[in-house]
Amino acid sequence: MSVVADPSDEPQPLTIPLLLRRGLALRCPLCGSGGLFRHWFTIVERCPRCGFRLERIEGHWLGALGMNTTVSFAAVLVAVIVGVALTYPDGSTTAAVIGIVATAIIVPLLFFPVSKTLWSAIDLAMRPLEPEDDVDPRWIPPASRHEA
């Protein structure tokens, strides 16, 4: 994936919708840059543009794991409901089971990278930037700049 900038290359106030949009689009929550994944399952340590450390604390990815689990279980629930609705009472339960199992395998794999960037965005919404985050100062958003 290449590094693609937001339309504006200026730091924007980090509103919740902006953070969620960036998280869902696999972008850095702080600057909006792409290029955060080496492979589908391998996220870089820091954003290539602003230097934001994506794993801010030890255990950070537990939130992404929880989110991926929740989304996957919800998808499986939907697959079960759809499978039962389509096959009840005389349909092929084999087809329903295949659909449910496929959902249980595919959804967590597809959602994996989104869960990481989305969790990083949610984390940044809950825990604003701190000096230890050590980001490029040009990307510190206006709302969280400290007066000297």
Ligand SMILES: [Zn+2]
């Ligand atoms: Zn960034």
